[in-house]
Every structure is written in C-alpha cells, then in structure tokens.
Amino acid sequence: xxxxxxxxxxxxxxxxxxxxxxxxxxxxxxxxxxxxxxxxxxxxxxxxxxxxxxxxxxxxxxxxxxxxxxxxxxxxxxxxxxxxxxxxxxxxxxxxxxxxxxxxxxxxxxxxxxxxxxxxxxxxxxxxxxxxxxxxx
Amino acid sequence: xxxxxxxxxxxxxxxxxxxxxxxxxxxxxxxxxxxxxxxxxxxxxxxxxxxxxxxxxxxxx
Ligand SMILES: [Zn+2]
Numbered sequence: 001x002x003x004x005x006x007x008x009x010x011x012x013x014x015x016x017x018x019x020x021x022x023x024x025x026x027x028x029x030x031x032x033x034x035x036x037x038x039x040x041x042x043x044x045x046x047x048x049x050x051x052x053x054x055x056x057x058x059x060x061x062x063x064x065x066x067x068x069x070x071x072x073x074x075x076x077x078x079x080x081x082x083x084x085x086x087x088x089x090x091x092x093x094x095x096x097x098x099x100x101x102x103x104x105x106x107x108x109x110x111x112x113x114x115x116x117x118x119x120x121x122x123x124x125x126x127x128x129x130x131x132x133x134x135x136x137x
Numbered sequence: 138x139x140x141x142x143x144x145x146x147x148x149x150x151x152x153x154x155x156x157x158x159x160x161x162x163x164x165x166x167x168x169x170x171x172x173x174x175x176x177x178x179x180x181x182x183x184x185x186x187x188x189x190x191x192x193x194x195x196x197x198x
Contacts, residue, residue, distance in 0.1 A: 098191055099178045112179075112191065 008043045018069075021047050024113075026075040028095075029083060033114035038099060041111040045095045048113075052094045055084025086118060 010017055024044035028034050029051075036044070051070065054062040058080055066076045087094050093116060100110040164173040172182035179185070184192035 098186055100192065101175065101178050101181055 008039060010039060010043060017043075019071075022070045022072075025051060026070055026072050028113060028115070029070075029075045029079045032118060033112055035100065035110060035112050037103075038097070038109040038111040041097050041113040045097060045113055048095050049092060051079055052084050052087055053092075055080045056087060058084065083115065083118065090116070 007017075010020065012020060020040070021044055024034060024036060024040060025048045028044065028048055034041075034044075047069070051066055054066045063076060063080060066079065067073055070076055070079075096112075096114050096116050098112045098114070100112060102108065103110050162175055165176055166172070167174040167180040167183060167185070169180060169185040169188070170183040172180060174180040174182070179191045182194065184190060184194040
C-alpha cells in the first residue's frame with residue numbers, strides 16, 4: 001500500500017536527492033524554465049513552491065532556511081527579491097508542468113517546469129522565432 | 138513426462154500474445170497545425186500547447 005510514502009526517491013540516496021533537487025530549483029530560479037524528466041519536475045515543483053512560500057514571508061529565518069536547502073545565496077537572493085514578490089496575490093500554484101513527450105535513448109517522459117505568469121520572456125521570443133521560421137519556409 | 142498433444146497454431150499463439158498487448162497511445166490532430174500529437178503533450182511539429190508557444194521547433198530552413 002502507498003500509505004504515508006511522502007517522498008519521491010528518484011533512485012537516489014537522500015544526500016544525492018537533496019543535491020539534485022536544490023540544483024533543479026536553483027536552475028529554475030535562474031533560467032525561469034527547465035526541461036527535465038516528469039518525475040524530477042514533479043519533485044522539484046514541490047520544493048520550488050515551498051521556497052516561494054519562504055520567499056513571500058521573507059524573514060531572516062526564512063532566508064536562512066532557503067539558503068540551507070538551496071545551497072546558493074545568489075539564487076536565494078533572486079528568488080526572494082525578484083520571483084517571490086510577484087506571487088503576493090497567489091496562494092500556491094506558482095509553477096506549471098507541461099509534458100513534452102518521450103526522450104530518445106531511454107524513452108523517459110520529459111516535462112517543462114516553469115513559473116506561472118513569469119515565463120513570458122522565453123516563450124514569447126520563441127513564438128517570434130517560430131513565426132519567422134514558418135514564413136521563411 | 139506429459140507432452141503437448143499438438144503444435145499450437147499461429148492463430149493461438151498470436152491471439153495469446155495480443156491479449157497481453159498493451160494499448161497504444163492515442164494520437165489526436167493538433168488544433169494548431171493538424172499534425173498527429175499525443176494528448177496532454179506539446180505538439181512535436183509546431184511546439185504549441187493550449188494555444189501557447191511552448192517549445193521552439195526548428196523549421197530546418
Ligand atoms: Zn501542432
């Protein structure tokens with residue numbers, strides 16, 4: 001039975017998993033969207049949402065907790081100063097997972113993890129690129 | 138030792154295997170470009186999902 005199994009293990013030891021998740025969330029903070037496997041995206045989403053919650057309250061203790069989990073002061077600063085304030089009016093659901101399809105090689109389901117209301121930068125650019133590419137055809 | 142009385146026909150073998158066969162994923166036409174696409178996935182040919190450009194697809198000029 002699946003009772004009380006809260007953690008997705010991702011086939012890793014706890015230290016390996018913590019390092020992986022903090023890396024994924026730090027990359028999400030820096031790049032605004034990341035492409036990874038669906039299982040990793042779901043695990044990283046859980047952590048990212050909790051980090052935004054810390055960032056919205058933003059006390060010194062919250063900042064220290066975020067630094068201890070994410071292991072990068074610069075990423076925590078970006079999260080607390082740029083990303084979290086934008087979600088003041090939103091009660092959770094700060095991230096979005098979009099399924100992309102299966103990866104060549106190991107057939108793993110891929111997904112995009114991105115910030116809600118914030119990904120406008122990257123996809124807009126790609127729309128223009130795609131449109132110009134389609135007209136060029 | 139007990140032995141099979143006769144060789145199993147192709148039909149018997151194949152219908153047994155087919156009964157174990159999984160269901161194939163359902164492809165639907167993309168509402169943007171009409172190419173076949175899996176449900177709840179980004180369209181692999183135009184990169185759109187829910188009316189939004191999600192992935193840039195190289196047109197291969
Ligand atoms: Zn399409």
